[in-house]
Amino acid sequence: MIRFEHVTKGYPDGFEALQDLSFEIGQGEMVFVTGHSGAGKTTLLRLIGLIETCTRGEVQVGGHNLARIERNQLPYFRRKVGMVFQDHRLLGDRTVFDNVALPLVVVGAGHKEVGRRVRAALDKVDLLKKEKLFPVALSAGEQQRVGIARAIVTRPPVLLADEPTGNLDPDLSVEIMRLFREFNQVGATTVVASHDWGLISRMGRRILVLRGGRLMGDGIAGGDVG
Amino acid sequence: MREAPSAQATPRGRLNLGYGLHRHLEAALDSLSALLESPLSTLMTAAVLGIALALPAGLHMVLGDLQRLTGDWQASAGISLFLELGATPAQAQGLQAELQQDERFSEVRLTAPRQALDEFRDSSGFAEALGLLQSNPLPFVLAVTPSPQQREPALMDALVAELKAHPAVELAQFDLRWLQRFHAMTEVAERVVRVLALLLSIGVLLVVGNTIRLEIQGRRDEIEVCKLVGATNGFIRRPFLYIGAWYGVLGGLLAWLLVSLSLWQLAGPVRRLAGLYHSEFRLGGTGFVTFGLLLAGGALLGLLGAWLAVGRHLDRLEPDRIR
Ligand SMILES: Nc1ncnc2c1ncn2[C@@H]1O[C@H](COP(=O)(O)OP(=O)(O)O)[C@@H](O)[C@H]1O
Numbered sequence: 001m002i003r004f005e006h007v008t009k010g011y012p013d014g015f016e017a018l019q020d021l022s023f024e025i026g027q028g029e030m031v032f033v034t035g036h037s038g039a040g041k042t043t044l045l046r047l048i049g050l051i052e053t054c055t056r057g058e059v060q061v062g063g064h065n066l067a068r069i070e071r072n073q074l075p076y077f078r079r080k081v082g083m084v085f086q087d088h089r090l091l092g093d094r095t096v097f098d099n100v101a102l103p104l105v106v107v108g109a110g111h112k113e114v115g116r117r118v119r120a121a122l123d124k125v126d127l128l129k130k131e132k133l134f135p136v137a138l139s140a141g142e143q144q145r146v147g148i149a150r151a152i153v154t155r156p157p158v159l160l161a162d163e164p165t166g167n168l169d170p171d172l173s174v175e176i177m178r179l180f181r182e183f184n185q186v187g188a189t190t191v192v193a194s195h196d197w198g199l200i201s202r203m204g205r206r207i208l209v210l211r212g213g214r215l216m217g218d219g220i221a222g223g224d225v226g
Numbered sequence: 227m228r229e230a231p232s233a234q235a236t237p238r239g240r241l242n243l244g245y246g247l248h249r250h251l252e253a254a255l256d257s258l259s260a261l262l263e264s265p266l267s268t269l270m271t272a273a274v275l276g277i278a279l280a281l282p283a284g285l286h287m288v289l290g291d292l293q294r295l296t297g298d299w300q301a302s303a304g305i306s307l308f309l310e311l312g313a314t315p316a317q318a319q320g321l322q323a324e325l326q327q328d329e330r331f332s333e334v335r336l337t338a339p340r341q342a343l344d345e346f347r348d349s350s351g352f353a354e355a356l357g358l359l360q361s362n363p364l365p366f367v368l369a370v371t372p373s374p375q376q377r378e379p380a381l382m383d384a385l386v387a388e389l390k391a392h393p394a395v396e397l398a399q400f401d402l403r404w405l406q407r408f409h410a411m412t413e414v415a416e417r418v419v420r421v422l423a424l425l426l427s428i429g430v431l432l433v434v435g436n437t438i439r440l441e442i443q444g445r446r447d448e449i450e451v452c453k454l455v456g457a458t459n460g461f462i463r464r465p466f467l468y469i470g471a472w473y474g475v476l477g478g479l480l481a482w483l484l485v486s487l488s489l490w491q492l493a494g495p496v497r498r499l500a501g502l503y504h505s506e507f508r509l510g511g512t513g514f515v516t517f518g519l520l521l522a523g524g525a526l527l528g529l530l531g532a533w534l535a536v537g538r539h540l541d542r543l544e545p546d547r548i549r
């Protein structure tokens with residue numbers, strides 16, 4: 001589903017955030033990406049979500065070479081990739097419902113369908129009762145869950161999350177990670193970046209370890225993780 | 227990714243076709259209610275647009291009225307031929323007959339000295355003084371109305387010169403030369419108004435463009451998030467285009483009000499002034515057509531201004547730096 005072949009990402013200032021990265025993530029797989037701050041986790045996710053393009057090598061998602069996707073095709077690609085951000089990027093002037101509805105509204109879904117799907121997504125993250133509130137009225141954990149509901153409301157085949165538990169206490173973090181595991185179990189290929197080794201090593205899933213932009217380890221915790 | 231399960235699998239072309247009329251209506255009303263949420267700043271922008279639209283529109287209407295008026299007067303304007311004092315009635319009638327043959331004139335009226343004196347006595351209030359005159363000092367007068375084809379200023383001048391050269395004619399006078407000049411002046415003024423309209427239209431574009439630019443900056447986050455969840459440029463552009471169009475419509479509405487109010491204010495004085503010249507001249511009101519034109523013109527300019535601004539500023543808000 002996701003395939004990196006000798007991928008190098010140099011930023012315009014010449015700094016190479018990722019160097020010669022190769023790996024493959026199968027369809028329906030759930031993978032964690034870890035490493036210290038600055039290791040390149042965010043950059044890796046941004047390459048998959050086509051927010052950045054690599055400077056060398058090739059990134060493939062769903063069989064498409066991302067370098068070949070034209071600018072006017074970008075929105076249609078993005079609709080197949082759900083993204084969760086560390087700062088959740090909710091719109092403060094819209095209710096929880098409207099925030100979650102956004103990906104459906106941009107594709108022109110009808111009112112009924114929007115209502116049905118938004119409520120289903122909010123139900124999954126257990127926020128059905130807060131749909132009329134504005135993001136400021138929610139706790140950090142709840143805000144993050146709204147961001148997750150928005151990412152999964154269209155049931156995208158690929159789900160990306162960048163430090164989704166970055167600001168949360170350990171109990172909430174476990175809860176959020178369980179949510180991702182649930183979505184993965186219903187079929188979404190899921191990639192979660194997190195520096196919280198203690199948390200992800202207990203999830204029993206494959207982990208990619210980055211250091212200084214290079215792949216230092218690839219395996220299940222307790223196994224051969226370097 | 228072929229296995230994409232549902233809504234997001236919308237094929238490319240469908241979005242626009244499926245974007246039905248009711249959605250456009252919805253988007254239009256959304257934009258309007260967004261504008262009305264900050265009524266004061268909306269009103270101020272609309273007022274600037276209204277003034278910019280009202281100025282050329284109002285001037286154009288007043289000038290149109292004046293041109294129609296002077297045109298009418300010109301149509302009825304004739305040439306007065308004063309014959310030599312010694313001319314006999316036979317000579318005068320001969321000249322009248324001669325001119326009536328000429329197809330360049332539609333009407334030739336003869337006024338005898340006697341008749342002219344009576345008219346003068348009745349209308350001038352100099353009856354006493356005129357009574358003292360030994361003999362009638364007035365000549366035969368031929369009032370010549372040129373045919374409609376002769377009303378070009380140049381032709382008129384040639385005609386007057388030709389008539390003046392006739393041996394029996396002492397004096398040929400085109401009655402409303404000043405009117406001709408005035409008419410020509412209104413034509414120049416009309417041109418000035420057209421240039422003004424062009425400049426002010428550009429002003430409207432700039433004002434709307436700048437307003438939209440600020441709007442885009444204020445909604446940066448929203449635009450970026452929309453792009454991240456797969457909004458097309460068309461989707462993102464749409465509300466701004468509607469906002470621009472609404473500003474134009476509101477500006478057109480205000481312009482119509484301004485012009486109507488001004489004309490209404492001017493109506494009284496103009497009627498009095500016209501009365502002094504025994505004229506029925508009235509300023510035309512702002513009719514339905516003007517109303518429609520101002521609204522449509524405003525909407526079009528607003529849309530264009532927004533479109534230019536959106537084109538310039540939206541691309542800079544890509545959440546990514548791809549290509
Ligand atoms: N836009 C950018 N321009 C230049 N350097 C960047 C940019 N974004 C990230 N970097 C650099 O790339 C490296 C990896 O960053 P990032 O992918 O954000 O790491 P992580 O998410 O693992 O903390 C860091 O050293 C960072 O400073």
Ligand SMILES: [Mg+2]
Nearest residue numbers: 041042043163
């Ligand atoms: Mg990061």
